[in-house]
Amino acid sequence: MGEIHLAEPDVAIGIIGMGDMGKMYARRLAAAGWRVNACDRADKFESLKEEFAEIKNVHIYTNGHFVSRQSDYIIYSVEAELIDTVVGLYGPSTKLNAIVGGQTSCKAPEIAAFEKHLPKDVSIISCHSLHGPNVNPRGQPLVIIPHRTSTPSALDLVTRILSCFDSAFVTLTAAEHDRITADTQAVTHAAFLSMGSAWTANHQFPWESKRWSGGIENVKINVTLRIYSNKWHVYAGLAILNPAAQKQIKQYADSVTELFKLILVKDREEFTRRIREAGEFVFGGREEGLLLRDDILDQFSLSGVPKAQRKPNSHLSLLAMVDCWHRCGIVPYDHMICSTPLFRLWLGATEYLFRQPELLDDCIRFALDDESFRSDDLEFTFAARGWSDAVSNGDFNAYRLRFEKPQSYFAPRFPDAIKLGNEMVAKILRKTEEMESRVGSRDGGRP
Ligand SMILES: NC(=O)C1=CN([C@@H]2O[C@H](COP(=O)(O)OP(=O)(O)OC[C@H]3O[C@@H](n4cnc5c(N)ncnc54)[C@H](OP(=O)(O)O)[C@@H]3O)[C@@H](O)[C@H]2O)C=CC1
Numbered sequence: 001m002g003e004i005h006l007a008e009p010d011v012a013i014g015i016i017g018m019g020d021m022g023k024m025y026a027r028r029l030a031a032a033g034w035r036v037n038a039c040d041r042a043d044k045f046e047s048l049k050e051e052f053a054e055i056k057n058v059h060i061y062t063n064g065h066f067v068s069r070q071s072d073y074i075i076y077s078v079e080a081e082l083i084d085t086v087v088g089l090y091g092p093s094t095k096l097n098a099i100v101g102g103q104t105s106c107k108a109p110e111i112a113a114f115e116k117h118l119p120k121d122v123s124i125i126s127c128h129s130l131h132g133p134n135v136n137p138r139g140q141p142l143v144i145i146p147h148r149t150s151t152p153s154a155l156d157l158v159t160r161i162l163s164c165f166d167s168a169f170v171t172l173t174a175a176e177h178d179r180i181t182a183d184t185q186a187v188t189h190a191a192f193l194s195m196g197s198a199w200t201a202n203h204q205f206p207w208e209s210k211r212w213s214g215g216i217e218n219v220k221i222n223v224t225l226r227i228y229s230n231k232w233h234v235y236a237g238l239a240i241l242n243p244a245a246q247k248q249i250k251q252y253a254d255s256v257t258e259l260f261k262l263i264l265v266k267d268r269e270e271f272t273r274r275i276r277e278a279g280e281f282v283f284g285g286r287e288e289g290l291l292l293r294d295d296i297l298d299q300f301s302l303s304g305v306p307k308a309q310r311k312p313n314s315h316l317s318l319l320a321m322v323d324c325w326h327r328c329g330i331v332p333y334d335h336m337i338c339s340t341p342l343f344r345l346w347l348g349a350t351e352y353l354f355r356q357p358e359l360l361d362d363c364i365r366f367a368l369d370d371e372s373f374r375s376d377d378l379e380f381t382f383a384a385r386g387w388s389d390a391v392s393n394g395d396f397n398a399y400r401l402r403f404e405k406p407q408s409y410f411a412p413r414f415p416d417a418i419k420l421g422n423e424m425v426a427k428i429l430r431k432t433e434e435m436e437s438r439v440g441s442r443d444g445g446r447p
């Protein structure tokens with residue numbers, strides 16, 4: 001474990017945007033002893049002041065001017081779609097020689113906004129915690145992007161401030177960050193978003209059916225519900241604003257469609273060849289233990305269907321994921337430095353299927369010979385293409401409408417799923433930490 005620096009009394013941290021991530025940062029930084037100046041929109045001033053009244057070191061202001069002019073490291077933690085507007089409003093009020101960064105999930109628009117609106121004396125050092133607000137940051141990747149340093153000590157100060165998260169620092173350029181997170185985040189979300197849309201279209205609650213019970217089905221269900229219980233703009237921003245993400249989401253939809261067509265015409269030879277070639281590209285030569293094991297996965301079922309009564313599944317979502325990685329030339333293990341918990345779970349699920357030959361054989365046979373999944377696979381194909389179109393069109397409102405349908409359909413189950421999902425993520429993360437330490441990290445780990 002790295003050295004934890006003490007808070008410095010003459011340094012103040014500013015947070016503009018006190019949503020889920022802003023609040024998590026404020027609480028942790030304040031608990032480590034740093035002074036935090038924070039704001040959200042003016043109409044939330046009173047409620048925020050009340051919420052943080054008992055929290056030592058957090059000072060709530062009515063707007064970003066008050067935060068900017070008296071803080072030494074200011075973090076913008078707002079919707080990606082709004083970054084240019086909000087930096088345009090408060091950037092000119094930035095304290096002389098301060099440092100500014102942002103938490104948005106796609107860095108090209110954020111850096112462009114900083115370059116456009118910040119005074120020249122201001123350093124730009126951005127960050128991105130690669131996990132949601134309810135995950136313990138300890139050991140999770142935390143990307144640092146030192147884009148413009150106007151004073152030699154600026155990067156040191158940011159490192160000292162963020163060290164209280166005890167995350168694994170990864171230093172990247174904005175362009176590297178966007179390319180790698182497109183591989184790890186955007187296409188992962190596309191798969192789960194498509195599952196949710198397909199289940200909604202088929203009027204299914206998957207945990208009520210024997211076809212989605214136990215094993216990796218628990219990952220599919222819990223992660224899908226976890227994503228739909230979050231805010232739509234988080235997923236919209238990182239997919240729509242990142243051109244590399246759009247390309248991959250399109251390939252995922254193409255992989256789903258092409259595999260589904262091979263199933264329809266029962267082209268066993270081509271279907272099998274394509275799956276095996278993709279599997280060899282992604283998993284060939286891997287000998288380490290599997291990330292996910294039945295005994296762990298079975299603890300996290302929303303359905304409780306006994307193992308003996310479970311039905312096999314065509315797993316089109318997983319087959320297409322590996323085919324997509326193959327077609328894009330992506331070896332997902334190369335991206336562990338920018339992996340999120342959900343990405344590691346998803347990689348674990350694909351690995352579980354592809355590295356157990358009898359399971360993959362069953363799955364291929366089942367996909368081609370058993371018709372009971374055809375209508376599910378058809379809806380999944382429509383859904384994957386629909387999500388790809390929504391992202392390519394770049395229309396945030398259309399994305400929102402598409403997101404909100406499954407969100408309201410699944411809403412009654414969110415409390416159970418989130419509780420179970422948190423336990424599953426925590427347990428599986430402990431296991432995947434071992435794997436990360438085998439793969440290594442860009443900066444050699446924590447500060
Ligand atoms: N949630 C996650 O898992 C993660 C999110 N991120 C990224 O972090 C950023 C924040 O995400 P998250 O906290 O989840 O989103 P939230 O929607 O919870 O928080 C964003 C907050 O910023 C506020 N805001 C908007 N405009 C202004 C303004 N002019 N002045 C002050 N506050 C403003 C929003 O208000 P209003 O709602 O009224 O617009 C909202 O309260 C996003 O860019 C997201 O992509 C990064 C890592 C993980």
Ligand SMILES: O=C(O)C(=O)Cc1ccc(O)cc1
Binds near residue numbers: 105131238
């Ligand atoms: O783990 C995931 O993929 C999440 O869904 C949480 C998340 C969302 C956005 C980010 O920029 C980082 C993490």
